Amino acid sequence: MSQPLIEPQTEPLLDVQEMQFWLGKVVAWGQADSPETQKDTCLHLSRLRDFLQLLLTHISNMGSTTEAMTRLPFLGQFLGRLCWNPYVTADAVSRRLLFQSLWGLFSEHPNNAVERKANHWIRRVLCQLATEEDDAVTEALVKHMGVPTKEYHLQVLRKMVAVLSEKVGKGCSSLGNPSQRCSCESLLAASEACVPLVTYSEAAPLIGTLLQRLMTCAKAALSKDFLDAVSSAYSSQLLFLEEQAVISLWCHSLPSLERAVLSLLESALTKTGMTLHSMEQQLTQSVLPKACAQHCSLFLIVNDIFRSILKQAEGNESVLSLIQTFTSSFLRELALLQPQKCVSLKAFFPNTHHDLLVPLLTQPSEMPVEAWKDHLNWLSSSLQRLTEEEEERETRGQCVVFEAWFLLVQCAHWVQAAVQLLVTAGPDDCGPLLWLLTFYHHPTNRGHHRTLQLVKAREAWDHLRTLFLVVAPPLPVTHLQSLVELVTPSQQQPSLAPLLVLRLLVNFTVFCQNSQSCPTEILKTVVERSGLVGEAACVLSSVELRLNGGSCSSSDANRVQLRIQALQNMLSDMHMEPC
Structure with a gap:
């Protein structure tokens, strides 16, 4: 016999009743073709591993090999039946224990016909159990048995996937004949059997089929362990799923x-150098917007997560940008x-005031x-009235205003449009636009000083109009310094929003004439x-994204785009980090 693959241990006794139990099980299981045997196999895998470990010690x-076959006459039949049970061999631990047991029975120098016949059988079975991913198995087979690497395959796994796919693909058979046994009962067993397979690429189509199977009756359920395993494997990028399979998951x-959703939030908050363009690309690749458009229930859940995060970090520009994008x-x-x-x-935005929904x-x-x-002007007056x-x-808890502000955050294109109009607005026209901009940054007076913000915003707008009326140097130093003080974060007035x-x-820099x-x-x-070089680059990027959507008159589009490009180059030369 070959050298044992584990260290010799004190030999525990094999219980006769335990042996008879497992012999009965493997005979009853066969190749696990029925839903009952599939489920029973999966339920007993843990105990089976323990018994295989005990058997390996013996x-x-x-x-x-002759001694082993004499003392344990059931051994060949037992191991052989297990090796052809795809639900056992698909389990990595069970497959490893089976391999070690078979390798322990292989005779390097066979002494009789029994051992030669055993070697021939073991060669064939070991090729079946070997996988491309198991380097130790591959090396042992190539070195000791002369089996070419190209012969290693995943036939057992593929056979199991094919059998399960055929069963899963069948429709609900109870619809035509209520007395007939429903084929949907096999879904639960099939999903349980897939738990150890979720990281195998060969099983991905089956997993996708299970996830997308129409749940036509109460018996069509998927195992929670299966859903948890698939979710973990997908989020860890160990499993590739088609778009619709991800949405179904x-x-x-x-x-x-x-x-x-939390993964996207983490990326937005922690990744340095993430531009709005890259954020948009990441969202598209995540399939989340498409999933929410197809399923209102998913959108409501995602919106609740964003709503909760926004309450904790309403001034965080990264969170605002992610929600808007x-x-x-x-x-x-x-x-x-x-x-x-x-x-x-209305189904997607049930909490929003109905008059504001379509306009925003x-x-x-x-x-x-x-x-x-x-x-x-209508949006500003409506929000102000609310x-x-x-x-x-105060007893209403400001729910209506928060929901209105939340939708304004989601539809920040109108805030950006308001700021663009403020570049050319006159003193009599700027009031509603400035109020909307101030409300966006400070939705309540409680702890936000929105009234003070409105005064500061008007002051900043006046300084900007004065500065940008200058057609040639020198610039008014007093107005320029006042503007710097307004935009600089202040410890004395932490509630003020420099980004306003x-x-x-x-916007004055981009759109002035x-x-x-x-x-x-x-x-x-x-x-x-x-x-605030990096912050200015972020604002400039959001302006560019909005204009790419067509929010600029055709006569000004070329001039504005050239100016944006020049400003981006200027900020880049100032060694800024992009948002």
Whole structure:
């Protein structure tokens, strides 16, 4: 016999009743063709491993294969039946123990016909059990048995997947004849059998079929262990699934959906150098916007997660950017759906005041630029009325205002449009636009000082109008320094939002009609002195993304794009880190 693959141990006794139990089991299981035997095999795998480990100890302590076969006459039949049971061999631990037992029975120098016949059989079975991923097995077989590497395959696994796929693919058989046994009962057993297979690429189509199988009756259920294993393997990038299979996984498993959303939030909060373009690409690759467009229930869950995060970090620009980018991608996916597959917008946004829903979800590119002013004035007055009504009724907990603000955050394209109009607005026109911008940054007066913010925003707007009326140097030093102080974060007034002023500054620089040199110099001076170079690049990037969606008149588009490119180059030369 070959040298044992484990260290010799004190030989424990093999219980006769235990031996008879397992012999009866392997005979009853056969190749696990029925749902009952599939489920029973999976349920007994843990105990079977323990028995195989005990059996391996006995084999290792035998003097020869002949002795082992004499003392344990059931051994060949027992191991052989297990080797042809795909539910046993698909389990990595059981397969390893079977391999070690067979290798322990292989005779390097066979002394008789029994051992030669055993060697021939063992060679064939070991080729079956070997996998491309098991380097130790491959090396042993190539070195000691002369089996070419190309003969190693995954036939057992593929056979098991083929059998299960055939069963899973059948429809609900109880619909035509209620007295007939429903084929959906095999789904639970099939999903349980797939738990040890989730990291095998060969099993991915079967897993996708299980996830997408229509749940036509109460018996069509998937194992929780299966869903947890698939979710873990997919999130760890150990399993590749098609788009619709991923969406089906989220429909079946709430923890899996939550994990996907939190992963995106973690990327937005921790990854340095993530641009808005890369965030949009990551969202598209995640399939999350498409899943939410197809399934309203998924969107509501994702929205609840964003709502909860926003309450904890309402001033975090990375979180705001992720929510806005997600909503924009979601609305695009929703527009691509066929009308018969769509549900009402109210179903997606049940908590939002109905008068605000369509006006906010409408894109600026969907109406003429000339209509923006009236649209924004109406939005501003409607939101202002809501806040005044709710602040008078403190017992309501400000739910209506929060939901209105949350939708404004999701549809920040109108805030960006308001800031663009402020570049050319006059003193009589700026009030509603400035209020909307201030509300976006500070939705309540409680702890936010929105009234003070409105005064500061008006002051910043006045300074910017004065500065950008200058057509040639020198720049007004007093106004420039006041602007730097407004945009610089203040420890004395921590509630103030420098990004409010910075958003105004960037839009003035992009959309003013002056020649490029003076606006560029203003932006460079302010962001350099305030240390907000990276933040300015983020705001500039969001302006560019919105304009790419068509929110600019054709006559100005070329001039604006050239100016944005020049400003991006300038900020890049200042060694900024992109948002």
